[in-house]
Amino acid sequence: MNAVTVRGGTRMGALISAKNLMVVRDGKSILNDVSLDIEDHDFVTIIGPNGAGKSMLLKCVMGFYKPEGGTVFRRSGIKIGYVPQRLVADHTIPIRVRRFLSLRKKVTKDAIVNAARETAIEEILDQPLHVLSGGELQRVLLARALLDDPDLLVLDEPAQNLDVSGQLGFYKLLDHIYAERNVSILMVSHDLHLVMSSTKRVVCLYHHICCSGAPHMVTRDPEFISLFGDDMARLMAVYNHSHDHAHGHDHDHHHHDDGERHAG
Amino acid sequence: MGMTMIITITTTGNAMPDDFILRAVLAGVGVALVAGPLGCFVVWRRMAYFGDSLAHSALLGIALGLLYGINVNLGIIIVCSVFAFLLVWLQQRKVLATDTLLGILAHAALSIGMVAISFLETARFDLHSYLFGDILTVQTSDLYWIYGGGVVVIGLLLANWSSLTLMTVHEDLARAEGVNTVWSNILLMLLMTIVVAVSIRIVGILLITSMLIIPAATARGLVTSPENMAIASAVLGLLAVLLGISGSVEFDTPSGPSIVTAAAIIFAVFSFISVLLRRRRSSAS
Numbered sequence: 137m138n139a140v141t142v143r144g145g146t147r148m149g150a151l152i153s154a155k156n157l158m159v160v161r162d163g164k165s166i167l168n169d170v171s172l173d174i175e176d177h178d179f180v181t182i183i184g185p186n187g188a189g190k191s192m193l194l195k196c197v198m199g200f201y202k203p204e205g206g207t208v209f210r211r212s213g214i215k216i217g218y219v220p221q222r223l224v225a226d227h228t229i230p231i232r233v234r235r236f237l238s239l240r241k242k243v244t245k246d247a248i249v250n251a252a253r254e255t256a257i258e259e260i261l262d263q264p265l266h267v268l269s270g271g272e273l274q275r276v277l278l279a280r281a282l283l284d285d286p287d288l289l290v291l292d293e294p295a296q297n298l299d300v301s302g303q304l305g306f307y308k309l310l311d312h313i314y315a316e317r318n319v320s321i322l323m324v325s326h327d328l329h330l331v332m333s334s335t336k337r338v339v340c341l342y343h344h345i346c347c348s349g350a351p352h353m354v355t356r357d358p359e360f361i362s363l364f365g366d367d368m369a370r371l372m373a374v375y376n377h378s379h380d381h382a383h384g385h386d387h388d389h390h391h392h393d394d395g396e397r398h399a400g
Numbered sequence: 401m402g403m404t405m406i407i408t409i410t411t412t413g414n415a416m417p418d419d420f421i422l423r424a425v426l427a428g429v430g431v432a433l434v435a436g437p438l439g440c441f442v443v444w445r446r447m448a449y450f451g452d453s454l455a456h457s458a459l460l461g462i463a464l465g466l467l468y469g470i471n472v473n474l475g476i477i478i479v480c481s482v483f484a485f486l487l488v489w490l491q492q493r494k495v496l497a498t499d500t501l502l503g504i505l506a507h508a509a510l511s512i513g514m515v516a517i518s519f520l521e522t523a524r525f526d527l528h529s530y531l532f533g534d535i536l537t538v539q540t541s542d543l544y545w546i547y548g549g550g551v552v553v554i555g556l557l558l559a560n561w562s563s564l565t566l567m568t569v570h571e572d573l574a575r576a577e578g579v580n581t582v583w584s585n586i587l588l589m590l591l592m593t594i595v596v597a598v599s600i601r602i603v604g605i606l607l608i609t610s611m612l613i614i615p616a617a618t619a620r621g622l623v624t625s626p627e628n629m630a631i632a633s634a635v636l637g638l639l640a641v642l643l644g645i646s647g648s649v650e651f652d653t654p655s656g657p658s659i660v661t662a663a664a665i666i667f668a669v670f671s672f673i674s675v676l677l678r679r680r681r682s683s684a685s
Contacts, residue, residue: 200575218576229444229568230624240562264624
């Protein structure tokens, strides 16, 4: 078994570099030889069926789960903002958005106001959490993650519990933040069609990395098709098509070599 | 047993009224000030049943304390801590649901405690005063325990306030932001252990949980921030203690039930007021 080292690497290459991660739980292999690099101003979307180890991969990357094998290099001084799947605001806890944002964070009033402006929650700063809608709560969580001016945003199915217009709104906001800030994004999302335009790289995970690469490459990958079915691939192809027209270029040269990776 | 209570209160009450009332009030004030803020977490994190079970297991601590001649408060803290760790360990194994585990542990500890007490030579063991509290039994040394324990509890709560509150709002988020949630949960349990141990003299094993949850539940309707809820619940607990103790002295009633009755009346009054206010507000808009 490999020794696990999580250290702030000095290499300026990747923001985060996870190599050959192995996670075993109750005798079952959750992650099997998973490697993932996140560059500066990267946008990586992880897709995969339920129980594929997506959340576990995020935990390993953020450093709050120690993998049984493999290494995670994190650039020293890296700041990571985490946006969980949902916030179930409990009526029994009286707390306003403003106070929630300042819990455990050393933030100035200005920082809160700025993050609130960026995520369009200025109007609800003095509302109690438990009266907010799902979309508002997700924006509040995003604002909290942005407070430290992070180098990397980690989002775990952030729009899972939103309705369609809520999802569109959230991803639009995320696009905007990605465009405006020097931040990398690592996100688990099933809404690939909605994040296609900004995603640089899709990682298809099922305990191992089935395929990864630029969105339009991945959807043609036989592994993707076997995992998500023909229909999904075709659906993606349609989105890809319109995306190609809109932007007319491929973002990426670096990641193509990843496109051929087949683990296992 | 109720009769003996009343008789003892009257006789001792006549003997040295000032001292015992002063000690009782000081003890009650200390308990209220500590139980209020901690009680907020009990309400938020739904630990009421845990608190009840912890209190039941305290009887075993009392029995061991009396059997081996160690301080009863210390006995309670030791047994309750073992109880808490045993519970956490069994929870991790995920074989049975938490409420089932609590039921097993609490009643086993209570029964073992009763069995142990029956071995005690001293027939003068007043079970009633442990179950429902007895302000007459408050010694000066108990005040040291209450205020010493209180300073520890409030200090640790203040030092960990943000982490504990964040964990309460969103456990995963707290973990992702570096809060050691396992440790924080254990901390809350240990703080409850201390509060249970030092409050038994005042409110008794059966009623301790109510001192944690009734003032906090009353405070919930009045505030909009977690900090204010902690303060309001300490103040409301204080009010309940003062009303309860004066009632207890006035009507020769057991102290624990008197305090909890006062707390329940305060809860009812504030609930009624807040319902009225809400109705008024909604009809106005």
